[in-house]
Amino acid sequence: MxxxxxxxxxxxxxxxxxxxxxxxxxxxxxxxxxxxxxxxxxxxxxxxxxxxxxxxxxxxxxxxxxxxxxxxxxxxxxxxxxxxxxxxxxxxxxxxxxxxxxxxxxxxxxxxxxxxxxxxxxxxxxxxxxxxxxxxxxxxxxxxxxxxxxxxxxxxxxxxxxxxxxxxxxxxxxxxxxxxxxxxxxxxxxxxxxxxxxxxxxxxxxxxxxxxxxxxxxxxxxxxxxxxxxxxxGPQPADVTPMPDPAPEPQPTALRAGVPFEREGQTFFTDAGSVAAIRAEGHYTVLYMGGEKLFCPWSITEAETRLKPDGFLRAHRSYLVNPKHVSSFERHKDNGTCYFDGVDALPKVPVSRSRLTAIRDALGL
Structure with missing residues (x-):
């Protein structure tokens, strides 16, 4: 050797x-x-x-x-x-x-x-x-x-x-x-x-x-x-992209336009009720609708503000959920998990301890 x-x-x-x-x-x-x-x-x-x-x-x-x-x-x-x-x-x-x-x-x-x-x-x-x-x-x-x-x-x-x-x-x-x-x-x-x-x-x-x-x-x-x-x-994309002038309150007309998402280079809008969950992706978010996973230009904070009237709740620092799409809920020791049927790209979402009470209340538990 x-x-x-x-x-x-x-x-x-x-x-x-x-x-x-x-x-x-x-x-x-x-x-x-x-x-x-x-x-x-x-x-x-x-x-x-x-x-x-x-x-x-x-x-x-x-x-x-x-x-x-x-x-x-x-x-x-x-x-x-x-x-x-x-x-x-x-x-x-x-x-x-x-x-x-x-x-x-x-x-x-x-x-x-x-x-x-x-x-x-x-x-x-x-x-x-x-x-x-x-x-x-x-x-x-x-x-x-x-x-x-x-x-x-x-x-x-x-x-x-x-x-x-x-x-x-x-x-x-x-x-x-x-x-x-x-x-x-x-x-x-x-x-x-x-x-x-x-x-x-x-x-x-x-x-x-x-x-x-x-x-x-x-x-x-x-x-x-x-x-x-x-x-x-340097400045991140979200910092340099021109954005509309901020308004004190979300405008009803903006909400009625729907939730924006991009597909093949075009921007479309969908009704908030069809979105099961939203996940943070850097400065942007990803929408989960049925079997699709779609890019959304909103940040997770903006999505939470705009979709609060539609019943969306923050389940985790990276997730918003629509309680209407939750098919089952599992309680763990100090947190939980929301499950979704028909949402192939995201079958479940973690619920953090600090959000557990709000999610359980929204689900009537």
Whole structure:
């Protein structure tokens, strides 16, 4: 077995790369739900390249800091495959999050896929080492996988449960730690032995050539991070979109126009009574009507103000419910859950402790 150590500066750099990639990819998809399908696919694909490329870049920045007593190379083809695997698996997770109803099951599934993508990328990348062979057991892989999946599920749940700036930042930290922790847990459980096998599926990459490729990748991630960061700290869309002059009280004529929603680039209006529930989505909201999930330009606060005369109640900081559509109610220890029949995209809504009494009163309980 070979003794090895890590360059602390490159270890720190690898964490920074993971955090920048995580922030850029997670914030890039912010507001994607209001885009048409083609634009949404483009945004998701771009975010997948950044997140998957960030996983790959973090791994090889850390591997450049791996100090072994022998010279070793990487197989170029296997190294390329490791990057593509990460991008494809992260892309699959993002497709689920942005083209399927965003339920807890969807978020957990997406987190598991991202976690497995990190693991597969790591071990495929390690398989590309030449003149040096990594040695690990099934249990080493299992421990690394658990660490990666748990942190990735947490990252997706935090970032997508409520698409606020605070949640995106917390999700970024969780994503960065998922990639960073998985790599160094796996590396710490791995032994390295010298090998005479210098043949591979593709041309050999030494550390100097690999460093140039990783540098270009990190440069692109840093550029994307700066561009999205400027948007993040600047005025948000809700702050710069021209809005009607505020009125002291909601006008009846405005209420009678109905609840606005967008479909295929056009704005339509629906009667408030047909809306089962409303969920906050950043500075905007999502309407749930029957089997549909539709973008609404109102904020959750504006929706609560306008729809209060129609009986809508705040059940949770992120949800408004129409009691007329609630099919059943379940009381827990200090909170509850409203269930809906026929609302395929949102079968249930949590009721927080502070809202429990108002919801129960509205339901006649």
């Amino acid at each position: 070979l003794d090895y150590s890590h360059n602390p500066w490159l270890v720190a750099a690898s964490l920074a790369v993971a955090l920048m990639a995580g922030f850029t990819g997670l914030y890039l998809t912010h507001g994607a739900s209001k885009l048409d399908d083609q634009k949404r696919k483009f945004v998701v694909a771009l975010a997948a390249v950044i997140l998957g490329g960030g996983i790959w870049s973090m791994h090889f920045v850390a591997m450049l800091g791996l100090q072994l007593p022998i010279l070793f190379y990487y197989d170029a083809l296997i190294t390329l495959i490791s990057a593509l695997v990460a991008i494809l698996m992260v892309g699959l997770a993002l497709l689920l999050l942005h083209f399927r109803p965003r339920t807890m099951q969807t978020m957990v599934t997406a987190g598991v896929i991202v976690g497995l993508g990190i693991v597969v990328m790591h071990y495929v990348g390690m398989a590309g080492m030449e003149l040096c062979r990594p040695v690990y057991t099934f249990w080493d892989i299992a421990i690394s996988t658990v660490a990666s999946v748990v942190l990735s599920v947490l990252a997706i749940w935090v970032a997508y449960d409520n698409r606020t700036q605070r949640n995106i930042l917390l999700g970024t930290v969780c994503f960065g730690l998922a990639v960073f922790t998985m790599h160094f847990v796996a590396t710490g459980l791995t032994d390295f032995v010298a090998s005479d096998n210098a043949g591979g599926a593709g041309p050999a990459l030494n550390n100097q050539v690999l460093a140039m490729g990783v540098t270009v990748s990190v440069f692109l991630i840093c550029g994307a991070f700066l561009l999205t960061g400027i948007t993040f700290i």
